[in-house]
Amino acid sequence: MCQLLGMNCNTPTDIGFSFTGFRQRGGLTDHHEDGFGIAFFEKSESGNIGLRQFHDNKPSYLSPVADLINHYPIKAMNVIAHIRRATTGEKSNLSNLHPFVREVWGEQWVFAHNGQMTASFISRTERLHANGNAEHYTPVGTTDSELAFCYLLNRLKATFKSRPSDEALFAFLTAQCRYLSANGLFNCLISNGNWQFAYAGSLLFYLTRKAPFGEANLSDGEMSVNFGDLTTAKDKVTVIVTIPLTNNEKWQQIAVDECVVFRDGDVVFKNTPSKKTYLSIEDGIALARSVGASV
Amino acid sequence: MCQLLGMNCNTPTDIGFSFTGFRQRGGLTDHHEDGFGIAFFEKSESGNIGLRQFHDNKPSYLSPVADLINHYPIKAMNVIAHIRRATTGEKSNLSNLHPFVREVWGEQWVFAHNGQMTASFISRTERLHANGNAEHYTPVGTTDSELAFCYLLNRLKATFKSRPSDEALFAFLTAQCRYLSANGLFNCLISNGNWQFAYAGSLLFYLTRKAPFGEANLSDGEMSVNFGDLTTAKDKVTVIVTIPLTNNEKWQQIAVDECVVFRDGDVVFKNTPSKKTYLSIEDGIALARSVGASV
Incomplete structure (x- = not known):
């Protein structure tokens, strides 16, 4: 269900431009209007990474919480955002809004999912929980997505x-994501504040902006920005998204079943299946619809 | 360190009036200016309880995030807020802002602390973690408060x-809080969205507003409200705070070492030591200062 947006940089960066386009898809340029969430990993003066989150069950294009994020620029090293179109789990329940967060070994892990787990995965995993065999993490809300996240973290621990x-x-997460992808439609972003892990089960694109910076035009609104005016020559900012946000830049598609991990804006790990498949955006949307999810 | 504010009600209630007074203490009427946090448990249409959180490392009296909370009223069943004056843990680190949240058996547990754990508790508990003997929960930030919270939850599990x-x-939490209080200055609020647990190691007050409702005047600003205009006869709203927020209502002090649990605005559990002690506000502040904390 829904759409994903991630950012990973080598310098604290305001996600305002990308978020401006992305939030329009939550009710204005697209139908993901059942709330949104965004998590920011920010650096303290001494370099410690802290997390804060914002969630609202109003459509993101008109949410006052989304307005705050545009008007009160937060400079972050890693961001994960999600706009929701409810397919599984109650609409107005705040517990069903991504991104989901759990503490793992003293780190905050943030997770957002686009897709739909199979009924058989859901009932099997719920049974694990009911039998007390999922020791550490239990879903709070009623989405298949949080269930998949808890499954992954319980396996990890x-x-x-x-x-x-x-x-x-990263090798472990790749294997787990492929397992989850075999049990549903599964695209995800995961971050611990230091790295950002992206897995494509169908549609996911990324773009790294670095010197020489140029102009970018939003696909979802009348807005352009010349990043040359806002950056230094050393800056490196990677944006990851379900469907490209700008119409004049070259987005790199992540292949089906491919994992890419970013740190400081660079690719630091990649695991690509031997046979690369790329879905067209139309095919990706059709695939999501066919399993009851949405893109 | 810091001050606590909690709310527990039988109907979704906007904490705006209390928060308006409380946030002034974050830099204007008092010195708790190293950021703030607030967590809201809200009911969905079908009665499921969901959590959302807001944190900002700006002083609460001028924080744009605190402005949002005043301008975008959130009606919640349980709220825990905290304004910080850093004594332990880096100031600008978002990970050091209360309230802290962990998932426990599929519930979100929210915790905020006022006080200061002893150096011996801190080193002993850090050693437990270093030796891998604190299986489930590990602090993310560097405060004694989050360490105490993780200690309590690891004991619980x-x-x-x-x-x-x-x-x-509740009996378990009472015993654990008394243990923590014997190892530092320890006042806390804990909520799972359904109940709110309050423990006083030094200063904590509460007030239950119900019919017939009257007028209340903030101690920290020129603001009055007639709750009769805003409520129905069935409403019951309990506010819990380190130092009373209004100057014309009768606040009930929680005795030293007393636990009180609220649900739907009512006291549903209480454990009071045989010998009741009540600190004056002046003595409570002096005690906090003497251990390097602040009230």
């Missing part, structure tokens, strides 16, 4: 007694 | 394999 190396972690 | 009865739970 069952597999590793303490935080493994990033390499082992 | 070690003691109960699944959610016990409310009676057993």
